[in-house]
Amino acid sequence: MNQDTNRDSQWREELRNSLTAKQRTSIPRVVMPQLNPQYRITCNHEVNQGLSPVQAVLEATRCLDCPDPQCIHGCPVSINIPSFIKNIERGETLIAAAVLKQTSALPAVCGRVCPQEKQCESRCIYNKMKKQPVAIGYLERFAADFERENIKINHLEPKKETVACNGINIAVVGSGPAGLSFAGDMIKRGYNVTVYEALHEIGGVLKYGIPEFRLPNSVVEAEIDGLRAEGVKFIKDCVVGKTISYDQLHEMGYKGIFVASGAGLPRFMGIPGENFVGIMSSNEYLTRINLMGAGQSGEDTPVLKGNCVAVVGGGNTAMDSVRTALRQGAKRAMIVYRRSLDEMPARVEEVHHAQEEGVEFMTLSNPVEYLADENGRVRAMKVQRMELGEPDASGRRSPMPIEGAIEEIAVDLVIVSVGVSPNPLIPNSIPQLEVSHRGTIVVNEESMKSTLPDLYAGGDIVRGGATVILAMGDGRRAAVAMHKALSEHSL
Amino acid sequence: MFEIVEKEYFSEHVVKLVVKAPLIARSRRAGHFVIVRAGEGGERIPLTIADADIERGTITLVIQAIGVSTKKICALNVGESLTDVVGPLGQATHIEKVGTVVCCGGGVGVAPLLPIIKAMKEAGNKVISILAARTADLIILEQQVAEYSDELIIMTDDGSKGQKGLVTLGVENVINREKVDLVVAIGPAVMMKFVALTTKKYEIPTMVSLNTIMVDGTGMCGACRVTVDGKTKFVCIDGPEFDAHKVDFDEMIMRLKAYN
Numbered sequence: 001m002n003q004d005t006n007r008d009s010q011w012r013e014e015l016r017n018s019l020t021a022k023q024r025t026s027i028p029r030v031v032m033p034q035l036n037p038q039y040r041i042t043c044n045h046e047v048n049q050g051l052s053p054v055q056a057v058l059e060a061t062r063c064l065d066c067p068d069p070q071c072i073h074g075c076p077v078s079i080n081i082p083s084f085i086k087n088i089e090r091g092e093t094l095i096a097a098a099v100l101k102q103t104s105a106l107p108a109v110c111g112r113v114c115p116q117e118k119q120c121e122s123r124c125i126y127n128k129m130k131k132q133p134v135a136i137g138y139l140e141r142f143a144a145d146f147e148r149e150n151i152k153i154n155h156l157e158p159k160k161e162t163v164a165c166n167g168i169n170i171a172v173v174g175s176g177p178a179g180l181s182f183a184g185d186m187i188k189r190g191y192n193v194t195v196y197e198a199l200h201e202i203g204g205v206l207k208y209g210i211p212e213f214r215l216p217n218s219v220v221e222a223e224i225d226g227l228r229a230e231g232v233k234f235i236k237d238c239v240v241g242k243t244i245s246y247d248q249l250h251e252m253g254y255k256g257i258f259v260a261s262g263a264g265l266p267r268f269m270g271i272p273g274e275n276f277v278g279i280m281s282s283n284e285y286l287t288r289i290n291l292m293g294a295g296q297s298g299e300d301t302p303v304l305k306g307n308c309v310a311v312v313g314g315g316n317t318a319m320d321s322v323r324t325a326l327r328q329g330a331k332r333a334m335i336v337y338r339r340s341l342d343e344m345p346a347r348v349e350e351v352h353h354a355q356e357e358g359v360e361f362m363t364l365s366n367p368v369e370y371l372a373d374e375n376g377r378v379r380a381m382k383v384q385r386m387e388l389g390e391p392d393a394s395g396r397r398s399p400m401p402i403e404g405a406i407e408e409i410a411v412d413l414v415i416v417s418v419g420v421s422p423n424p425l426i427p428n429s430i431p432q433l434e435v436s437h438r439g440t441i442v443v444n445e446e447s448m449k450s451t452l453p454d455l456y457a458g459g460d461i462v463r464g465g466a467t468v469i470l471a472m473g474d475g476r477r478a479a480v481a482m483h484k485a486l487s488e489h490s491l
Numbered sequence: 492m493f494e495i496v497e498k499e500y501f502s503e504h505v506v507k508l509v510v511k512a513p514l515i516a517r518s519r520r521a522g523h524f525v526i527v528r529a530g531e532g533g534e535r536i537p538l539t540i541a542d543a544d545i546e547r548g549t550i551t552l553v554i555q556a557i558g559v560s561t562k563k564i565c566a567l568n569v570g571e572s573l574t575d576v577v578g579p580l581g582q583a584t585h586i587e588k589v590g591t592v593v594c595c596g597g598g599v600g601v602a603p604l605l606p607i608i609k610a611m612k613e614a615g616n617k618v619i620s621i622l623a624a625r626t627a628d629l630i631i632l633e634q635q636v637a638e639y640s641d642e643l644i645i646m647t648d649d650g651s652k653g654q655k656g657l658v659t660l661g662v663e664n665v666i667n668r669e670k671v672d673l674v675v676a677i678g679p680a681v682m683m684k685f686v687a688l689t690t691k692k693y694e695i696p697t698m699v700s701l702n703t704i705m706v707d708g709t710g711m712c713g714a715c716r717v718t719v720d721g722k723t724k725f726v727c728i729d730g731p732e733f734d735a736h737k738v739d740f741d742e743m744i745m746r747l748k749a750y751n
């Protein structure tokens with residue numbers, strides 16, 4: 001592998017010198033091929049179609065292979081970005097994929113859903129030149145997809161690094177990105193790893209939250225199959241803290257436990273009328289549709305459809321909900337957000353896609369009350385118009401109500417997407433565990449170890465709502481630390 | 492997969508299933524429920540654990556066929572399996588010796604009531620049970636309830652069995668006759684609402700077990716929310732049992748009709 005990742009290796013030097021920086025920087029950033037907006041809102045197909053090999057090589061050519069690549073510092077798991085990109089440029093896409101796998105368990109996922117504009121791409125040297133950064137996320141997705149397709153076409157067994165099993169049992173609670181990346185790292189170190197999942201599907205938010213048109217289930221499924229092939233055991237329908245307790249896990253012989261139970265508790269605003277029929281959390285809406293297949297033939301789960309749908313919030317979850325509503329046939333789909341477009345936490349690409357699809361953005365607007373018909377079904381929302389005040393402690397300008405500016409908007413479905421709190425199930429079931437006032441599990445930031453000696457935690461249960469890659473990074477660090485602790489113990 | 496090892500018809504539309512689920516059998520207590528899914532493509536629906544046998548590793552469910560999923564489940568036979576069974580979920584019933592407890596069950600509500608009746612009796616309470624139904628054929632679990640109750644009263648709307656009248660009449664008769672320390676009511680939302688209104692008049696503490704619409708049953712979606720004492724609660728994690736006098740039943744009844 002060294003030859004493949006070493007910046008000083010001969011092939012790399014030759015490749016670097018094959019074109020001048022000027023030639024490279026004069027290439028415009030690739031445009032991701034995507035489905036036409038009118039068509040894509042009629043179906044659930046993935047919007048971004050992925051780069052062609054020609055596009056990928058050309059985009060990879062833009063990367064200057066910087067001597068001190070800042071992009072790496074923008075990536076929470078420090079992917080060796082120039083190394084994987086240069087391997088794409090020289091046509092060794094499988095090696096590029098292997099470079100990614102060294103640090104990221106789910107590159108096909110991260111290439112699709114990372115907020116790259118805030119992470120790796122925000123640090124790319126091109127920004128300094130007032131040019132668009134190298135499309136690191138697109139290239140990451142390209143390499144990961146190429147590898148997956150290659151395995152499928154050639155009927156290869158997913159690659160298995162055979163490590164002698166050390167006989168030590170490890171339990172993982174939750175099968176989202178944090179749990180999966182931890183499981184992958186521990187199985188590679190020879191542990192017996194079992195993942196317990198409360199739902200009837202493996203994948204956490206990747207399955208029940210993020211919609212098919214952004215992250216196809218088949219992509220997630222392939223990664224999970226890879227882990228299965230390596231020997232990770234998955235047990236569904238098992239709520240740790242309810243079906244089995246922390247003490248029972250010990251009785252069952254687990255020497256280490258990693259809790260990655262996510263931030264599953266939806267917040268509501270507590271305003272009048274919020275419990276009317278037709279007002280639900282984005283978790284409920286997306287779970288019904290993504291996990292339960294509501295509305296498709298052969299699926300029993302119902303979901304309410306609306307003609308006029310308002311989604312309250314400005315994050316990824318809100319974008320996913322509003323774009324889902326369009327695909328469910330809404331005539332009018334609106335984002336109602338109390339700050340302005342600039343402050344929206346959602347990925348920029350998702351906001352663009354939503355705009356192309358015809359989503360209305362009602363910014364600087366905050367719902368204050370819901371009104372219902374005689375059957376208790378929501379029929380309108382009262383919205384308070386806002387203006388931006390002085391910047392607060394966080395530097396964000398906080399929205400202030402404009403007195404008297406209240407408007408009534410007709411709606412028949414409202415999706416509340418104003419954030420989630422950590423799932424309290426695990427903290428409640430282990431009284432000895434230290435939990436912050438926000439309900440997150442308190443851990444050492446480096447080792448991810450909780451206040452209990454054998455319990456580590458990571459992902460949203462530790463951070464509140466965060467990102468896929470941060471959750472994965474936590475899983476990775478916990479694996480390093482737990483392995484170290486267990487090895488020292490057994491010496 | 493969770494195999495069905497026993498099946499019995501309590502009435503035309505009410506079926507008892509004994510299902511293999513050893514881990515759940517071991518952890519469950521009175522008041523807990525499970526989320527069940529029958530077949531790929533099936534909906535996740537909540538059902539109370541009516542009984543459990545740790546040795547056999549089984550739990551007992553009593554299901555009333557009222558719609559798509561419950562009909563599917565009731566049609567399953569011994570040897571077939573439920574695709575998913577998750578639990579035990581919810582808070583267990585708080586069991587304590589309080590004196591005289593009146594337990595009211597309507598419809599399949601009798602099934603979740605039975606373990607509470609048992610536990611209340613074992614805790615040393617005097618238990619008076621009232622079973623109510625539209626007509627005689629719909630009274631279920633009569634024998635089992637009688638076994639653990641000091642007294643059993645049966646009420647039918649049409650008078651075809653026991654006394655004629657609604658469950659509230661039965662409750663009121665007992666209250667007028669002797670000191671009642673606690674009322675437990677489980678059944679259709681409307682029935683619980685009226686029991687709550689009745690006992691409120693007499694200021695007798697009353698507990699109900701709410702059957703809201705659910706999806707995950709672990710606090711993740713908020714489909715199950717109800718207003719209790721002016722605050723929004725999630726039935727699956729905060730309940731399913733609540734102080735009947737604080738529940739906004741009208742809102743709950745309205746929300747139950749979301750998909751009708």
Ligand SMILES: Cc1cc2nc3c(=O)[nH]c(=O)nc-3n(C[C@H](O)[C@H](O)[C@H](O)COP(=O)(O)OP(=O)(O)OC[C@H]3O[C@@H](n4cnc5c(N)ncnc54)[C@H](O)[C@@H]3O)c2cc1C
Nearest residue numbers: 174176177178198204205240261262316459460466467468
């Ligand atoms: C709709 C939506 C869109 C998003 N879009 C993006 C995006 O574009 N980019 C991005 O980076 N991030 C995005 N996020 C955030 C990202 O998905 C999360 O930060 C990430 O999934 C957290 O991972 P996790 O492993 O901590 O938890 P989760 O993915 O939440 O997984 C936790 C799992 O644990 C299970 N569980 C919980 N309690 C128990 C228990 N007691 N026993 C057993 N299992 C249990 C849960 O059922 C769940 O499957 C989005 C989130 C949502 C909801």
Ligand SMILES: Cc1cc2nc3c(=O)[nH]c(=O)nc-3n(C[C@H](O)[C@H](O)[C@H](O)COP(=O)(O)OP(=O)(O)OC[C@H]3O[C@@H](n4cnc5c(N)ncnc54)[C@H](O)[C@@H]3O)c2cc1C
Nearest residue numbers: 536537538539553554555558559560561599702703704750
């Ligand atoms: C904690 C709890 C315990 C329960 N225990 C039992 C039990 O032991 N035995 C039993 O027979 N029933 C029980 N129920 C009610 C049972 O879950 C519903 O009868 C069932 O969900 C109806 O589904 P369906 O598809 O057959 O009906 P349909 O009418 O086809 O369902 C349509 C939709 O409405 C929802 N729905 C309709 N009626 C109800 C209801 N009463 N409660 C919740 N959701 C409803 C369904 O989830 C579905 O989304 C319980 C409910 C709860 C919340």
Ligand code: SF4
Nearest residue numbers: 075079110114119120
């Ligand atoms: S994992 Fe995310 S942040 Fe890191 S390089 Fe890939 S897209 Fe960028």
Ligand code: SF4
Nearest residue numbers: 063064066071124125
């Ligand atoms: S900063 Fe940009 S150009 Fe430099 S190595 Fe990273 S991706 Fe390539």
Ligand code: FES
Nearest residue numbers: 708710712713727
């Ligand atoms: S059923 Fe989803 S939160 Fe209660």
